[in-house]
Amino acid sequence: xxxxxxxxxxxxxxxxxxxxxxxxxxxxxxxxxxxxxxxxxxxxxxxxxxxxxxxxxxxxxxxxxxxxxxxxxxxxxxxxxxxxxxxxxxxxxxxxxxxxxxxxxxxxxxxxxxxxxxxxxxxxxxxxxxxxxxxxxxxxxxxxxxxxxxxxxxxxxxxxxxxxxxxxxxxxxxxxxxxxxxxxxxxxxxxxxxxxxxxxxxxxxxxxxxxxxxxxxxxxxxxxxxxxxxxxxxxxxxxxxxxxxxxxxxxxxxxxxxxxxxxxxxxxxxxxxxxxxxxxxxxxxxxxxxxxxxxxxxxxxxxxxxxxxxxxxxxxxxxxxxxxxxx
Ligand code: PBG
Numbered sequence: 001x002x003x004x005x006x007x008x009x010x011x012x013x014x015x016x017x018x019x020x021x022x023x024x025x026x027x028x029x030x031x032x033x034x035x036x037x038x039x040x041x042x043x044x045x046x047x048x049x050x051x052x053x054x055x056x057x058x059x060x061x062x063x064x065x066x067x068x069x070x071x072x073x074x075x076x077x078x079x080x081x082x083x084x085x086x087x088x089x090x091x092x093x094x095x096x097x098x099x100x101x102x103x104x105x106x107x108x109x110x111x112x113x114x115x116x117x118x119x120x121x122x123x124x125x126x127x128x129x130x131x132x133x134x135x136x137x138x139x140x141x142x143x144x145x146x147x148x149x150x151x152x153x154x155x156x157x158x159x160x161x162x163x164x165x166x167x168x169x170x171x172x173x174x175x176x177x178x179x180x181x182x183x184x185x186x187x188x189x190x191x192x193x194x195x196x197x198x199x200x201x202x203x204x205x206x207x208x209x210x211x212x213x214x215x216x217x218x219x220x221x222x223x224x225x226x227x228x229x230x231x232x233x234x235x236x237x238x239x240x241x242x243x244x245x246x247x248x249x250x251x252x253x254x255x256x257x258x259x260x261x262x263x264x265x266x267x268x269x270x271x272x273x274x275x276x277x278x279x280x281x282x283x284x285x286x287x288x289x290x291x292x293x294x295x296x297x298x299x300x301x302x303x304x305x306x307x308x309x310x311x312x313x314x315x316x317x318x319x320x321x322x323x324x325x326x327x
Pocket of ligand 1: 117119121200201271273
């Protein structure tokens with residue numbers, strides 16, 4: 001009798017626990033970020049992101065094969081140009097590094113889904129995400145540059161473009177440019193909710209994109225706010241986004257869940273460079289079980305409401321899914 005009325009955990013075996021999982025994750029929900037560096041024969045370890053490499057476009061096939069072998073079929077491409085200038089002209093150059101990379105990958109691996117990061121900060125000499133007027137990032141002046149970058153990615157064969165700059169009105173500007181040029185079927189993943197975060201540190205080393213002066217607080221969000229996140233997301237819905245993103249992920253699970261509840265688009269979460277570096281470093285020092293912590297934090301992000309997870313652990317998570325440790 002006592003047993004009948006006492007609440008208890010799920011009865012049964014490990015098989016039962018797997019049967020009854022509330023959160024399901026599949027290989028299709030993983031995206032792996034990839035850094036493309038202009039040049040030839042480059043395959044270099046990224047010191048701030050142990051286990052991640054920068055590839056030149058001619059070597060990117062190796063990354064594609066590593067992804068596909070693990071079961072990951074979607075990549076998010078970032079470019080590191082040789083030349084940077086005031087206006088970030090390599091961001092929208094027909095033969096820019098990302099554009100070259102897309103063509104090379106699409107030709108050999110048509111089964112890959114290629115998403116491109118659309119931003120100016122890796123391409124501008126000042127490292128800001130837009131065009132400057134004096135020392136201020138000029139929102140409206142930046143929009144045509146972002147539209148040109150997105151268009152050049154679509155023309156090279158990108159499956160989806162993902163603006164990460166946080167300028168207001170850029171989804172509408174990009175949608176219009178794509179539609180006017182015949183890319184009506186190219187979707188936009190909006191980095192709708194992007195906080196000014198210390199967790200981007202390792203990425204900025206990897207991409208050489210730290211701002212030369214000031215910070216990104218005038219265009220990225222304040223980490224105290226969540227209603228503002230919903231507002232940003234709804235604005236992008238109105239401008240024609242096809243998928244939304246919350247970034248970073250681990251410290252923003254409430255934001256993921258709020259945006260999920262208040263919008264109707266598929267939602268991606270970006271578990272950023274600092275989150276990966278943190279788990280790697282703690283694991284390497286024997287402070288925690290990296291594999292278990294990786295699975296747990298990924299499950300937490302999906303449980304919060306993400307449909308898609310962008311993560312440097314994509315391949316390892318794919319292996320975990322295949323083993324049944326996750327999903
Ligand atoms: C470009 C961009 C950044 C990241 C993704 N796109 C850097 C930034 O905003 O400073 C960060 C990704 C990561 O940390 O993994 N604007």
